[in-house]
Every structure is written in structure tokens, then in C-alpha cells.
Amino acid sequence: MDIQTILKTHKPSLTPYERVYKNLHQNPGLSLQEHLAAQTAASHLSSLGYEVRTSIGGTGLIGILANGPGKTVLLRADTDALPVEELTGLEYASKKKEVDVEDGVEKHVMHACGHDMHVSVMMAVAETLIKSKGEWKGTVVCLFQPNEERAVGAKAMIADGLYDEKKHACPIPDVVLGQHVMPLPAGHVGTRVGSFASAADSFRVTIYGRGGHASQPHRTIDPVLMAAHIVVRLQTIVSREVDPREAAVVTVGSVVAGMTENIIPGEATIKINVRTVTPETRIRVLAAIKRIVKAECEASGATKDPLWIPTSSFPFTINHQETTETIAAAFSKHFGDKHDPESAPLGGSEDFSILATEVPNKSGGKGVPYCYWSFGGSDPEKYEEARNRGRLEDVPINHSAYFAPVIQPTMGTGVDAMVVAALSFLN
Incomplete structure (x- = not known):
């Protein structure tokens, strides 16, 4: 069975995950305080049958699905929100305030970078992969990482023994994969070999x-x-x-x-x-x-x-050539002209790569291949209208008080992209 058929056959209804997304969006947690996101993800993974290990480097956690001999693929989603007062006017907009443990100051909180979408997507990916496990072999690790916004979440998980056999014993991955929702047309994905984030x-x-x-x-x-x-x-x-x-x-x-x-x-x-x-x-x-x-x-x-x-x-994010080309070929097959294999690098920065560069490898050193890509979250019609007017700056960007991805087709695209990428190495 090919990847497209697996998605058609085993991808669940996303309606429950849309409800999860709205709840997370309304109830964000600042860096080091991502308790709801962590609890929601851990409970879901346990209910599906994943082996779950929690409290890694703070609120970090992993869900492990061992499915016979094959490669080990680690999939990453980040979970923290930002100290921003939301101005989207959405019915599920955040009105939350909480005291930041970093400085003791009460702040407005908003998922202004789309990490709530990342969590919801990963939960749906986890269900898709376990339902389709008769069609692939290997091991999947779904990792939910805290504290990305302050560039220390990945480091904290590593320091807390993420890959240590005597501590959290995360299976050593052969490849590490991640993605980020960006102010691009929803339904589109973008990959790039080499430098992808500053x-x-x-x-x-x-x-x-x-x-x-x-x-x-x-x-x-x-x-x-x-x-x-x-x-x-x-x-x-x-x-x-x-x-x-x-x-x-x-x-x-x-x-x-x-x-x-x-x-x-x-x-x-x-x-x-x-x-x-x-x-x-x-x-x-x-x-x-x-x-x-x-x-x-x-x-x-x-x-x-x-x-x-x-x-x-934050370190550089430099996508491994062979890994990225493998994913790009699979994306082009699945998404057609909505996949850009020469996507512009991200304007922001990421600590994602640390989860790959700090992996103990078979040669006795550290580092395994990784790939990070983008998927769009902006209303396609509004994006096209802004582009035609030469006013793309009017499209809300990450960290803006107005940033809120359209739920669909953003979520569906994110799920498809992560499943397609994972199965490119498991199938």
C-alpha cells in the first residue's frame, strides 16, 4: 500500500483535533508552563497505545511506537506560547494571563507562533501511524518539546537524559523530523536543502x-x-x-x-x-x-x-541533503504544485536541530540527519488578495497579536506532511 492510500484509509476525522486545537489556543501556557499541552498530548498517546515517558526537561514528553525491525524516526512538536495579548477577535481567542516563572511578572498569554497547531497535528499524526502500523515497519517517537521560544527546551530535554539508557531511554533515531506553520497560503508546504533557519x-x-x-x-x-x-x-x-x-x-x-x-x-x-x-x-x-x-x-x-x-x-538549522531530497520527492508526489522544494528560509530561528545534533550515533560521535520544513496557515484567498495588492506585510506573521492559522486546510496539511515524511523512511 502506498503513502497516499495509507492516508486515505487510516487518517482519522480531524474534527476532534480541531476541538483540541481551540482548547489549547484558549488556554496557552508560557515557556516552562506548558502543562495543559503536555497533559493533553500524554493522555492521548497513552489512549492510543504508545509507550509514554513524561517530565523530560520540564514538561517535555515522548510517545514510542515500536513496530518491528526498521528505522527509528523521531517527530517533534513544540508546545509553548508567548507573552502576547491576543487581538484576533476569534471566538476561541485567548484571554489568559499568568505569572511568568522566569521573572514573576503577570503577562497576557497567546499561542502567537502556532505551537497549538503543532500539538494538535502531532496528536492526529500519532493516531494515523498507529492505525496504519500494518502497512509499515520501524519505530516512531512522537516528541513534544517545551520552551522552544527561549531556545532552551531541546537542550533541557537532552540534559535531562532524553537519550540516556538509564534515564528516559528514548530510542536512538536514524532521522529527526519537524515542521512549523508559517504565514504562507494554507495547503502549501515548503522544503529546502541546506540552511533553513538562522x-x-x-x-x-x-x-x-x-x-x-x-x-x-x-x-x-x-x-x-x-x-x-x-x-x-x-x-x-x-x-x-x-x-x-x-x-x-x-x-x-x-x-x-x-x-x-x-x-x-x-x-x-x-x-x-x-x-x-x-x-x-x-x-x-x-x-x-x-x-x-x-x-x-x-x-x-x-x-x-x-x-x-x-x-x-539558537543554533543554525541546516537541512541534511539526502534526507530533505527524500522528503521533497514524497511531498511533490503528494502535494503536487503546492509543494515548493526551493522554499525561502525561515525568518525566525529554532532549537529543533539540537534534538538531532546531540544524538549519540553509531560511529561513537554525535549527530544524525534531520529535516525541518514549513506549512502554510494563512487564509489562501486573503493571502492572494494581499499579494495582488503588493501588501503581503498585511498578512499576520508569527509572534503577531493577530496571528491565528485558519484551522483547515492548515491542520490537514500539517498531518499529511508529517505522515508522508515519516513513512518515507518507515515504508
Whole structure:
């Protein structure tokens, strides 16, 4: 039986999974607090007959389906939400607030990156694969990963003994697969050999001046002005120091200083985010940022050196050629012209690859092949209308307060894509 027939015969009704999606969307959990998503996934996998292991690196879990000799394929879905106030106006929109365990601050919470769709899709994939197990051989691992948004969930699962025989004993995969819903037309999927997601590095930098009365600036060292010079100067790195054929982004997302207008504060804090797609550019850009911050502080007469605190670091996502070509061929057969084998790289970053690069392999080292792809979640008609008007920026993107995939055909496409990819190695 071929993959298309397996899907027609064994893919379940998605109506129950649509209800799961809406419930998860209404009740999101911040990073490290993904309890509902984890409980929902674990209960479902157990009910299907998967061997379930929970509390891996926080709320992470795996469901194992051993089905005879063959390859082991690990499928990954992430589960956490974001501190965003939802503005979609949907009947199932999140109105939730919760205290973030990271800083103790109460925040609005929203699944603004589509991880609720990832969870719902993976649950349907798990049912499809167990119902069709008479048609394939091998082992499937459905992995639900927490804390992706802060770039530490995959690391935490590895550190907690995900692949350790004496701890969680996840079967060693031959290949690791993952996907992400993106602001592309629903029903479409995109693959790409090689670089697919950028590395991301974030820092909190505190610069030090000397505070005082706003009427006597000559007796102070103004960190606000210092920060302003740094912010402007950082924008020259990409335009003047990065090869125009390369891609890089330097963003200052937060500048905090002072409490009132008539006091020059003693310090300012800048939060910087960097995206790069090659190791060489990453090294160059990070070095330039540190050089500029140091030089501007010295030029302003700062009272001491800036304090650098790394806040997150995402690795590169570089799809394995043979693995990706295998999946791309299967996608082209299944999706036809709705599959783009030369899809543009993601604008964001991912910690997905760590689940593959940290796998103990047969040669005594680490690392197995992996592939990560995208599937669309935007209303196709609205997407096409925006494109015709030259206004694709009007299509809500991931992390936007307006981002909410149309449930269908997004969910059906995600299920098909993951099943087709998995069976390409199991069938």
C-alpha cells in the first residue's frame, strides 16, 4: 500500500483535533508552563497505545511506537506560547494571563507562533501511524518539546537524559523530523536543502553613566544619550560590515533607562537580538556589536565597562541533503504544485536541530540527519488578495497579536506532511 492510500484509509476525522486545537489556543501556557499541552498530548498517546515517558526537561514528553525491525524516526512538536495579548477577535481567542516563572511578572498569554497547531497535528499524526502500523515497519517517537521560544527546551530535554539508557531511554533515531506553520497560503508546504533557519543570539547589555539633575547635564554622564548612539551605530553593521550577498539582522528590541523626565539616570539597559545564516557572518556581527558598544561607552566617558548577559542562543538549522531530497520527492508526489522544494528560509530561528545534533550515533560521535520544513496557515484567498495588492506585510506573521492559522486546510496539511515524511523512511 502506498503513502497516499495509507492516508486515505487510516487518517482519522480531524474534527476532534480541531476541538483540541481551540482548547489549547484558549488556554496557552508560557515557556516552562506548558502543562495543559503536555497533559493533553500524554493522555492521548497513552489512549492510543504508545509507550509514554513524561517530565523530560520540564514538561517535555515522548510517545514510542515500536513496530518491528526498521528505522527509528523521531517527530517533534513544540508546545509553548508567548507573552502576547491576543487581538484576533476569534471566538476561541485567548484571554489568559499568568505569572511568568522566569521573572514573576503577570503577562497576557497567546499561542502567537502556532505551537497549538503543532500539538494538535502531532496528536492526529500519532493516531494515523498507529492505525496504519500494518502497512509499515520501524519505530516512531512522537516528541513534544517545551520552551522552544527561549531556545532552551531541546537542550533541557537532552540534559535531562532524553537519550540516556538509564534515564528516559528514548530510542536512538536514524532521522529527526519537524515542521512549523508559517504565514504562507494554507495547503502549501515548503522544503529546502541546506540552511533553513538562522542562528539567533540575544543579549541584555547594561551601560553605566553618572546620574544627576536634568538642569546640570555637565555634571553627569548621560546613559540615555550613550544608548541612543549605540542603537543608531549598531544599524550600520549589516549595511557596512556584512557582505551584501549574506543575510543578517541586528535588532534592538528594548531600551530602558530612568523613571522620570527631570532626572538623568545612572544606567541604561539595551536588549539586542542578532540573526545570521552562516558561521562566518555570525562571528563578524557579534564581534562588531561588542566593539561598537565598548567604543561608544569609552567615547562617552562611561564610569565602568558594560555588563553583557546572554539571554538566549539558537543554533543554525541546516537541512541534511539526502534526507530533505527524500522528503521533497514524497511531498511533490503528494502535494503536487503546492509543494515548493526551493522554499525561502525561515525568518525566525529554532532549537529543533539540537534534538538531532546531540544524538549519540553509531560511529561513537554525535549527530544524525534531520529535516525541518514549513506549512502554510494563512487564509489562501486573503493571502492572494494581499499579494495582488503588493501588501503581503498585511498578512499576520508569527509572534503577531493577530496571528491565528485558519484551522483547515492548515491542520490537514500539517498531518499529511508529517505522515508522508515519516513513512518515507518507515515504508
